[in-house]
Amino acid sequence: MTEAIIKCTDVHKWYGEFHALRGIDMDVMPGEVIVIFGPSGSGKSTFIRTINHLEEHQRGTIVVDGIELSHDVRNIEEIRKETGMVFQQFNLFPHLTVLQNVSLAPVWVKKKSKDEAEKISMDLLDQVGIPEQADKFPGQLSGGQQQRVAIARALAMEPKIMLFDEPTSALDPEMIKEVLDAMTELAKSGMTMIVVTHEMGFARAVANRMFFFDEGSIVESGSPDDIFKNPKEDRTKLFLSQILQH
């Protein structure tokens, strides 16, 4: 049996007095696509961000690809090299061109030559369908294009795991599909992915397992079939009925 690539055991997180994560357990196998959904404020972002230590957890363990996430800065940097992240607000670097956005980290973090990094970056921009935008600045691109640049930028570090925090929530409806398509491609290529999203069509088509979060805990988890056809918990049913209405 293969080892889980992400092992979260009893993860707790407090913001001051506020108990944001209340004992999260989740093991993710290599190549798995996990979809996390749940009401706003339920701790989805907080959880996904503890995995690459953008947020610090205070109790429990998180092990990524055999590296335990602790206070050791070197471990944090190692884990960040193995995980890519895509944000709701894209967070592209506005002062750099698209190509520079994608190739910067490979050069300075992975110590690749500039030529090699640019070649990889162009290939990735090709993969997400926007090679012709390489020399533009992020501000000149549409939201959908920006988010695809963000995906390419994360992939340029050749991560083993990709984390997506509501990647399509800030997009106009007509641009959602192009981003989901790029993500679907990525999932097919065997990438391990954790995706916070309410795009249930995407979840049904791509996810291996789904986790329903509420008030800092996992209320229910299972395959998309389980979740959509016979959810066990009332809270899951209620939430699904709300978001599937439109």
Add this chain to the structure above:
Amino acid sequence: MSINTNPQVLPPPDPPGPIKWLKDNLFGNLFNSILTIFSLLIVYFLLGGVIEWFFNTADWRPVTKAPLLYVIGSYPREEMWRVGLSVTVVFFLLGISWGKWGGLLKSVSLALGGIFFVLAILPVKHVQLDVAMRTYLGITVFVMALGYILGRAEKLKPNLIYILWLISPIIIVVLFAGIENSEVLKQVATTSWGGLMVTFLLAIGGILISFPIGVALALGRRSTLPIVSASSTIFIETIRGVPLITILFMFSIILGLFLPADARLDRLLRALMAVTVFSSAYTAENIRGGLQSISKGQYEAAHALGMNNFQTMFFIVLPQAIKVVIPAIVGQFISLFKDTTLVVIVGINDLLGIGRSVINSESDFLQLQLEVYIFIALIYWVFSYFMSVASRRVEASLGVSN
């Protein structure tokens, strides 16, 4: 319901134009008309007097007798070519940059080149505007044009231009000061430097050197190490809490008391240090403002890519923060340009200092103080005005690219 809802009832609007403008703004009603005429009369008497004084009454001899004095002070005239060469170097670099980037650099180059060109062909007779000087002015304009053509060349890499700009201050300082035991570049003591040359040296030197110090202080102030952040904060707040004149005195007098006699620092250098220290506190605060404008998402995106704190700062945060504060830094430069007049008090002959020494140089100039000070004020005004026009254009262009 008002009767005006029917568009046909509305009177046709006045045709736009200067007449309409006058009518709307100046002669709208009887009271406004009286006010306008009254103001015009006041302006006429005041301005008329000023113009009359400027062209007829005023005696400009203190200015016209030796204009070069205002530019380079008592810098030895046989070594004057070195100052000239420095200016030519700057013109050359301006030309190249204009060719490469255009925009604001084009306007600056055209303005400066234009002034030189006009001076070169100015139809007046003056001992200091002799054939040699006119030739120099002409050649300098020509060199700028040459730079422009070079700058247009695709092959010329922007990096090379940056490097040339970076080393140009060193070249200029060496040209100004000379090299020990050199025949060609004899040393010229800074005591003979003066005029605009010193004013620009202090203002540009102060801003340039204070820039990296200011960045370091701004980062220091945000540091998580308490000692670093406390000492940066204390430094910044202390400097901002005292007037420049105090710092000038500190550096020119007190520093001398602490240093051994043979380590006496050059007076101009001490003034430059004071100006730099003063300016760096303000640069730091400006940069800090820029740093605060960078969103948390930028840090997170960089960290998520595996960049460490230094890389995040250097590649992601600082470039954006600096871009945001360029207009503020230009504004700071304009103030510093004017504030340098204070160095007169510690015995340095900047533009204002030269003015004072001209007044004292001849007994009949003593009655002509007004002319000298107005001339100097005009120079400051012209430079400051054009710099603030330039800074507004920088602001606008930065706004567009965001």
